[in-house]
Structures are given as C-alpha cells and as structure tokens.
Amino acid sequence: MSVRIPLIAANWKLHKTLAEAHDFLDKFRENLKLQDVDVVIAPSFLGLHSMAIALKGSPIHLAAQNVYFEEKGAFTGEVSPGMLHDVGCHYAIVGHSERRAIFGEDDTMINQKVRAVFKNSLIPILCIGESLEQRENGETEAVLERQLRTNLEGVVPNQAAKLVVAYEPIWAIGTGKTASSEDAQAGCKFARNVVDEMFNSDVSQSLRVQYGGSVKPDNARELLSQPDIDGALVGGASLDPIDFEAIVRGALG
Numbered sequence: 001m002s003v004r005i006p007l008i009a010a011n012w013k014l015h016k017t018l019a020e021a022h023d024f025l026d027k028f029r030e031n032l033k034l035q036d037v038d039v040v041i042a043p044s045f046l047g048l049h050s051m052a053i054a055l056k057g058s059p060i061h062l063a064a065q066n067v068y069f070e071e072k073g074a075f076t077g078e079v080s081p082g083m084l085h086d087v088g089c090h091y092a093i094v095g096h097s098e099r100r101a102i103f104g105e106d107d108t109m110i111n112q113k114v115r116a117v118f119k120n121s122l123i124p125i126l127c128i129g130e131s132l133e134q135r136e137n138g139e140t141e142a143v144l145e146r147q148l149r150t151n152l153e154g155v156v157p158n159q160a161a162k163l164v165v166a167y168e169p170i171w172a173i174g175t176g177k178t179a180s181s182e183d184a185q186a187g188c189k190f191a192r193n194v195v196d197e198m199f200n201s202d203v204s205q206s207l208r209v210q211y212g213g214s215v216k217p218d219n220a221r222e223l224l225s226q227p228d229i230d231g232a233l234v235g236g237a238s239l240d241p242i243d244f245e246a247i248v249r250g251a252l253g
C-alpha cells in the first residue's frame with residue numbers, strides 16, 4: 001500500500017497581480033480543510049514574499065515557477081535557490097516545457113537547476129513530457145527516460161525520494177486536450193519505473209509523480225484515482241479558486 005500524499009500544485013504562470021493573488025487566497029482558504037492532501041501554489045516571483053507572510057502557519061506551501069542554478073554573481077535577472085528558500089519557498093518548478101521551448105533550457109541546465117534546488121533544501125517539481133510529434137512517432141518512453149536520466153544525474157537517493165516529477169505531455173498543456181486517464185497513468189508509471197531503475201524501490205515508492213495538462217474539476221477525480229498519479233500540476237484551472245478547490249477535493253477520493 002502506498003502512503004504517498006497527493007500533491008496538487010497551482011502553476012499560475014504569467015498571471016495575477018498581488019491583489020489578485022491575495023484575493024485568490026482569501027477565497028480558496030475560506031472553507032477548505034486540508035487533510036490528506038498537500039497543496040502548493042506557484043505565483044510569480046513577485047508574489048512569493050507577501051504570500052509567504054499570508055500563509056505563515058498554513059499547510060499551503062509555495063513554489064517558484066523557475067530558478068537559476070548559481071548562488072550569486074553577475075547573472076542579471078536571475079533568482080537563486082537560496083533566495084527562494086530565504087523568502088519561504090518549499091518547492092521550485094524546474095524544466096517546465098515552456099521554459100524548455102520558449103527560453104531554450106536544455107537537459108543539462110535543468111540538471112544543474114535540480115541539483116542546486118536540492119542543495120538549498122528545496123524540493124524540485126521536475127517537469128517532463130513528450131511533444132505530439134514524439135508521441136505519434138512512438139518516442140514517448142524514450143523521451144521521458146532521456147529527460148529523467150539526464151535531469152537527475154548526480155542526484156542521490158535520499159534527495160530523489162523527496163522529488164516530485166510532473167509528467168506533462170506537451171500536447172495536453174493549455175490545449176484542453178487532457179491525456180486519457182490510461183495514457184496519464186502509463187506515463188506516470190513509466191516515469192516511476194525509470195526512477196526505480198536509477199535508484200531503488202524505496203525511492204520510486206516515495207517520490208510523487210504528478211500528471212499535468214488540462215487538469216480541470218471534471219477530470220481531476222478520475223486522473224487522481226490512478227495508482228501511479230500522486231497529484232496534479234494545474235495551469236489554467238488553478239487561476240480560479242473555486243475550480244482549484246474542486247481539483248483539490250478530487251484528490252480526496
């Protein structure tokens with residue numbers, strides 16, 4: 001029996017002013033008792049500090065949407081993992097497909113980020129996933145395996161056990177085309193198996209694998225009931241406190 005607690009994360013991307021972020025929090029927290037589910041919110045960098053203050057003592061944790069791998073120095077515009085830890089972040093999303101595609105992050109850089117995040121006592125939410133073309137060419141498993149093996153190079157087992165992997169098929173992100181629960185389960189299970197081969201079964205049974213890509217209130221429960229899906233990384237539907245709450249409730253069975 002698995003004891004993994006589901007983790008539902010809101011990836012707000014380039015949305016919400018400070019006032020909108022706090023309004024969301026007020027509405028979202030109004031009537032939700034968080035038990036048996038972990039909830040994480042990833043606002044813009046600018047929202048992290050004041051949201052950390054507002055969430056003090058709350059079970060809701062914060063994630064950064066991105067991070068750089070250097071600690072300090074001449075890296076104009078970047079934010080280090082130590083700075084994120086200092087501001088009260090617990091997680092950092094690393095390797096989101098938008099970072100890979102729009103900002104040119106490659107597997108080697110993502111690996112540097114994963115290691116830097118762990119080194120600073122944060123937990124990476126490592127995003128992996130195949131494009132539509134790769135899926136149609138039958139390359140899904142090869143892509144996921146290559147991403148995991150390169151992105152997790154140099155990570156040690158006790159770090160990997162805390163890792164969150166988000167399996168996000170690129171064709172399902174922001175398109176309204178959710179993967180079927182069978183395909184989502186297959187991708188998450190495959191990712192867990194690769195981790196099992198890379199580390200050991202203690203690690204693969206502890207780490208959490210999320211599904212992401214057009215998760216909505218009406219498909220969350222079925223996706224989250226799959227044995228290898230331990231949560232969801234939610235973009236569009238996480239912007240609305242009522243929809244996000246419904247998705248969180250979907251994790252409670």
Ligand code: PGA
Nearest residue numbers: 173174213214234235236
């Ligand atoms: P979506 O985004 O829920 O809007 O498809 C998911 C993500 O990019 O993490």
